[in-house]
Amino acid sequence: MQYHVDGHLVDADDAALPLDDRAVTLGDAVTDTVRVYEGTPFAWETHVGRLFDACTALGFDPGVGAAALRERIETTLAANDLADALVRVSITRGRGDDVDPAAALPDAARLRPPNDPDPSVVVVADPAPESDAPPTLQTVHVRAIPPDAVPAAPLTHCRLDAVCAQAALRRAAPPDGDPADEALLLDADGHLVSGTVCDLGFVDGEAVRLPALGDRMARTATRSVVRELARDEGLPVADGAYTPADVRGAEEAFVVGPSVGIRPLARLDGVPVGGGPVTDLLSRRFADRVASTCGRGREL
Template identity: 30%
Template sequence: MVSDDATLPLDDRGLAYGDGLFETVLVYDGRPRLWDYHVARLLDGCQRLGIPAPSRATLDRLPRQAGPGLQVLKLVLTRGSGGRGYLPPQTAEPRLRWQCTPFAANERHWRDGIRVRHCALRLAIQPALAGLKHLNRLENVLARREWSDPETIEGLLSDHEGRLVEATCMNVFWCRGERLETPRLERCGVAGTLRQALLERLPISEVDADPRILNEVDALWLGNSVQGIWPVIRLDDTEGCCLAEWKLTDRHRELQNSAQQLLGYPVLPPAGVS
């Protein structure tokens, strides 16, 4: 299902410049998961970009448009048309578009883990946009073009100063000893809603980290608010050569099941149990 008017004119600033925001929300039988976190991030983005925000009532109606079962709601908010070149209009008339599509989670990745690699592309540092899910995602597109091997599921991104930031469409978590950690995102990267919910519920420290730290961690995960948490079983360099491997343990399941509960997914059995 899509919004009544899903088209965008060529002069829409979201289409022309990436001048806008988007959210992808897991919805089950019309009930959105982590909805307050998605709305809070969208409203924060509106404030920081200077785009008039939709009313909460308008936003709250959207998940109810989803059909039965598991769906993903994608909503896109642009500044609208107008202005001259990059100069935005003094009074913006934003456009809100949305669609709902059926979704099935990748249970094999939950159960068996995934292989990932480092990307050669480096993220630009821009604190004014850090954390936002804005429409300009060309860095992620270029990074995702770096590999075509279907066995490699995700790529890890660092910034221009060599700090680990995120994966192309997921946040990163790891365990060193008894310490759970995730990269700081004050300079760049997307502050995921699942990441925020986990930070509020678990003792996860936000740290500045060199990507080489991952070669020695006890466990590594990637996650977002649609797919949940995937454990990593192999990490490769930018050429596809293996840097580290992990066997799945119950330690992996602890973080995964915290995410499963937040998203309404089934709790996973202990590692090694089908």
């Protein structure tokens, strides 16, 4: 495999960032995962907008434009002979300023963002996942990082809430069984936020319901696609402060994300939920959107 690091293709075994890059030392970077179908990044404008908005929220310029970033993705795909893939794009703030060891608190000064950032851009591509099985989710005690603590937290390299959630998922697995496929993160008040790599929606009454995020960025770009598809079909979309109990008692529920598209939720906390006519409709419309926008040489 070859990765794209700072404008150059390198063998995966040789790909590296400097040890003083702020992504390595502090998690000071943004990232997003893009699904590629037939060589075309799906919902590209939404993805690149999220990445650049996250850079703005953290206070640095990405140092690359949308067209150049897409070209690096296409170069990476071609180098690895991949047409259907999951592509992870990372933009780091780069290396920090030299710190005067005579400063009163040099370790504090090292935390400050550099005055003149020199961002690094990394593109990694993997073959697209093959499974289409409905996933299972498990609520965990870990809480999502609040937006007033870390702006754009779901898109930063600071993913310790997701790491801790996956660790909790493993600990909760029965001794003779496997853990659920995904952990469900809540906010400090116990309301739904997202999974560690996906977003969640459900159907109750006549509305498609999504967790209200406030100032929090969505975990995936696919969530906005769901909203568009629902409205195109005349389905009302309601954002609210929902709990896991709301999902467990829903008529149908689904997960969304770059690796799954739109897929029924099999179980939440061991309780069967499943899809239904609305989930099936959204899934079909999602497939139609992919077919109409993703083809070699076709722009979104």
